[in-house]
Amino acid sequence: MHDIRAIRDNPDAFDAALARRGDAALSASILTLDSSRRAKIQAAETAQADQNSASKLVGAAKASGNEAEFERLRALVSEKKAEVAAMQSEAKELDVQLTDMLARIPNMPADDVPMGADENDNVEVKKWGDVPVFDFEPKEHYDLGSVAASMDFETAAKTSGARFVMLKRGVARIHRALAQFMLDTHVDENGLTEVNSPVMVRDEAMYGTDKLPKFGDDSYRTTEGMWLVPTSEVPLTYTVAGDTLDAADLPRRMTSHTLCFRSEAGSAGRDTSGMLRQHQFEKVEMVSITLPEASDDEQKRMLACAEGILEKLGVPYRTVLLCTGDMGFGARRTFDIEAWLPGQNAYREISSVSTTGDFQARRMNARFKPADGGKPQFVHTLNGSGLAVGRCLIAVLENGQQADGTVILPAVLAPYLGGKTTLALDGILS
Structure with missing residues (x-):
């Protein structure tokens, strides 16, 4: 606002x-x-x-x-x-x-956001990891021999329609392990507070986090008038709605692993193969509530938290600063992290880390009392994926693929997989 x-x-x-x-x-x-x-x-x-x-x-x-x-x-x-x-x-x-x-008017871009029309004008600011070189033609995740039988789109379509998937056997366990690994890292190493948040919210929460009125068509609404969250940014950020916080209690840093739901109303025909773009997916989200003067540094901190997950997994990535034409409605500045997907021979978005300034806080009337006792001011809010679990699964599978169709998994996941490090052709971990 x-x-x-x-x-x-x-x-x-x-x-x-x-x-x-x-x-x-x-x-x-x-x-x-x-x-x-x-x-x-x-x-x-x-x-x-x-x-x-x-x-x-x-x-x-x-x-x-x-x-x-x-x-x-x-x-x-x-x-x-x-x-x-x-x-x-x-x-x-x-x-x-x-x-x-x-x-209905988007947030104003920060002064350092580059001018541009679309994703082609985004500016690369970092690249990490060596893109793997295979002595065979790498496949996309859903074509891997060890994955195909355990990533069931046909049964999901029978029960729910297009853009849903049922994960089975070892693939389902890797997916679960990734979410647990992300949460543990954010809580134990990055100092975020874990929150088990609702996935249904009221109009006020969607409005306060700038998802309404402009983007109602992109989300699902129940017959009782509740909204299925497009990301847990919504319930986490809205926790401070109407509050006047003490400056000493900021920053407030939270993380949550939830199901997320998006109608993908504006993406007809895009990424229809595989599980890159689904109506239902899981994400580990990060949200920070900060003092205005600390929000730029907090964005850098959150970005490092998300990048660190990929580095621990050994997944090559690049980070880009989005231009004005590619930035989201509520953002002042956004960094996208794009993981390397060998099957597509391309970097694809796996996280967006955004600062909204006081844009959401004005809509929610979320303030803080300055330490010097001055007039209450609006807090700044930030959000970022840490990471999208399904897309991270794709990156781990494709980067670890072997010529025989098996997948070598990142060592950091072994404690979550009973010490197992390989996805065999039968879809079982070994």
């Missing part, structure tokens, strides 16, 4: 920031609506003052026996009361329109 006062104070800067995102100028229409709203509020206050003044005179007129004056004043009070109600109703409607308009 944007600060209307900041738009009033510097409309040109607001429009310039929108232009960097490729959007048209909006300050003029916003300020016109804001001016009308404020005028109605002022008119309602004036009418209320007139009503109050007339009300004080009614009793005196009745006491003096001046019946004509009494009736005139009583009619005036009634008239002003109706005016106040009408103007307050109009002001409220204009306020709803203004709030809705502001809620």
Whole structure:
């Protein structure tokens, strides 16, 4: 959510920031609506003052026996009361329109975010690991001999439709092991607090984390009006909604492993093979609530946490700074981590780490009390995948594939797999 006062104070800067995102100028229409709203509020206050003044005179007129004056004043009070109600109703409607308009405008990019139209204009900032060289043609995850029978898309389609999968045998256990490994690393080494969070949330939580009203079509809603979470960013971030925190209690760092649900409404025809893009998937999420002056450093810290998971797994990756045209709606700055997938001969996104500044905090009214006792201020919120479990499974399988179709697994997973290090052709761990 944007600060209307900041738009009033510097409309040109607001429009310039929108232009960097490729959007048209909006300050003029916003300020016109804001001016009308404020005028109605002022008119309602004036009418209320007139009503109050007339009300004080009614009793005196009745006491003096001046019946004509009494009736005139009583009619005036009634008239002003109706005016106040009408103007307050109009002001409220204009306020709803203004709030809705502001809620649909994306966050302003940070100054260091590169200009660009799409993913082709993203800037690589880091590359880690050597891309594996095979003496055979590497396959995609679902074509590997040890995987094919245990990654069952046909049965999942029979029960749930397209873009679902049933994992079985060793593949299911590797998937589970990856989530456990991520959580343990984030809790034991990275200092995050583990949270077992709900996967159904109310409208307020989706709105507060900028998923509504603009992206309702991308999520699933139950018949009772609850939303299935697109990521546990939603419940974790919303834990501070309406709160005024002590500065000394920040940062607040959380992690959660949940099912996630996305309709993929805008991805028709993309990544239809395999389990790269599913309606239901699992993710280990990281969320931080910080002081404004600490949020940039916190983003770097979260990025290192996510990168560290891939480094422990030995999966080559690159990190890119997203350009203005590829950045998400609520983000001020986003780094994507892309894991190397030999079967596609390409780097593919496995994590996004974003700072939203106070964009979400304004929507949630989440504040903190400065240590010096000054006026409460909005916190900054950050979120990042640490990591997408299914995509991490793909990366581990494809990078560890052998010529005979078996898969050599990362050593760090052995404690979670009963000491086993290989996925055999029958889909069993050995």
